[in-house]
Amino acid sequence: MCIFIDCLLSPLILWPAIIGVGIYLLKEYMQGGQFTKDTDETGKVFIVTGANTGIGKETALEIAKRGGTVYMACRDMNRCDRARNDIIKETNNQNVFSRELDLSSLESIREFVAGFKKEQNKLDVLINNAGVMRCPKMLTKDGFELQLGVNHIGHFLLTNLLLDVLKKSAPSRIVVVSSLAHTRGAINVDDLNSEKSYHEGLAYSQSKLANVLFTRELAKRLEGSGVTVNSLHPGVVDTELARNWAFFQTNFVKFFLKPMIWPLLKTPKSGAQTSIYAALDPELKDVTGLYFSDCKPKAVAPAALDDKVGKFLWAESEKWTGLASPESKD
Numbered sequence: 001m002c003i004f005i006d007c008l009l010s011p012l013i014l015w016p017a018i019i020g021v022g023i024y025l026l027k028e029y030m031q032g033g034q035f036t037k038d039t040d041e042t043g044k045v046f047i048v049t050g051a052n053t054g055i056g057k058e059t060a061l062e063i064a065k066r067g068g069t070v071y072m073a074c075r076d077m078n079r080c081d082r083a084r085n086d087i088i089k090e091t092n093n094q095n096v097f098s099r100e101l102d103l104s105s106l107e108s109i110r111e112f113v114a115g116f117k118k119e120q121n122k123l124d125v126l127i128n129n130a131g132v133m134r135c136p137k138m139l140t141k142d143g144f145e146l147q148l149g150v151n152h153i154g155h156f157l158l159t160n161l162l163l164d165v166l167k168k169s170a171p172s173r174i175v176v177v178s179s180l181a182h183t184r185g186a187i188n189v190d191d192l193n194s195e196k197s198y199h200e201g202l203a204y205s206q207s208k209l210a211n212v213l214f215t216r217e218l219a220k221r222l223e224g225s226g227v228t229v230n231s232l233h234p235g236v237v238d239t240e241l242a243r244n245w246a247f248f249q250t251n252f253v254k255f256f257l258k259p260m261i262w263p264l265l266k267t268p269k270s271g272a273q274t275s276i277y278a279a280l281d282p283e284l285k286d287v288t289g290l291y292f293s294d295c296k297p298k299a300v301a302p303a304a305l306d307d308k309v310g311k312f313l314w315a316e317s318e319k320w321t322g323l324a325s326p327e328s329k330d
Contacts, residue, residue, distance in 0.1 A: 050130025
């Protein structure tokens with residue numbers, strides 16, 4: 001016994017064990033707030049964009065577990081179908097559907113909405129989850145800078161085209177996945193489409209700020225409709241979002257930096273918790289225009305409170321998408 005205890009107390013065993021436990025506890029702590037309430041979503045209809053991977057897939061999975069009807073709106077249908085099959089296999093919920101939606105194409109968005117309305121006459125929750133991050137300078141099919149085009153403009157059009165169904169389904173919700181990166185963002189009113197200059201990080205932060213400004217402006221326009229809209233920061237999550245960020249594809253990051261920061265990253269399941277909270281928590285039934293992080297309200301950056309810029313962004317988004325007065329459509 002003494003020999004056994006001596007072995008356990010050996011520095012060669014003791015310190016690695018202490019370090020291992022410390023890393024485990026740090027990893028658990030960094031998972032953040034969790035949505036633990038039991039809810040029954042049977043009979044409710046949800047749309048989750050970008051639901052084939054990462055926090056989008058985990059969001060769709062949790063909703064399906066609770067009985068909800070889930071439309072997985074994705075660009076890559078092969079990956080979407082595989083994710084759908086995974087979710088059905090795990091939940092035994094057959095009301096999970098994969099549908100094509102390319103947020104970089106206004107035509108694709110309109111086709112998705114038209115198809116959805118042929119299949120459903122209600123929509124309880126729209127979760128605008130899909131996004132791209134720190135891309136090289138690229139344009140959408142309609143000529144918009146890709147990050148602003150996908151993260152904001154695509155969801156702007158999608159949301160407005162679905163407002164009539166959301167209003168008929170009230171009480172209903174819109175959830176917008178933004179990011180802490182919005183705090184570093186600024187809306188470039190003189191070069192919104194990054195035509196004069198482009199920086200991948202600034203463009204990403206601008207698109208995430210646009211998410212929060214859009215949320216706050218839409219909440220005002222939907223006042224009294226029974227439709228709520230809130231935005232959120234999912235946390236720093238270990239997903240594929242950085243796949244277009246060249247730095248994160250280097251061997252230095254893959255084999256050295258990522259293992260070092262792994263304890264600080266949320267899993268996709270933990271990253272989905274605030275989206276699930278905003279979509280399902282009964283206490284948020286009448287809460288609108290807020291920003292959440294770790295399943296609780298959080299203050300936004302001062303730039304996100306600029307109503308003048310919010311109105312400017314809305315007007316420009318209307319022009320770019322060809323919408324006249326989307327908030328007045330019933």
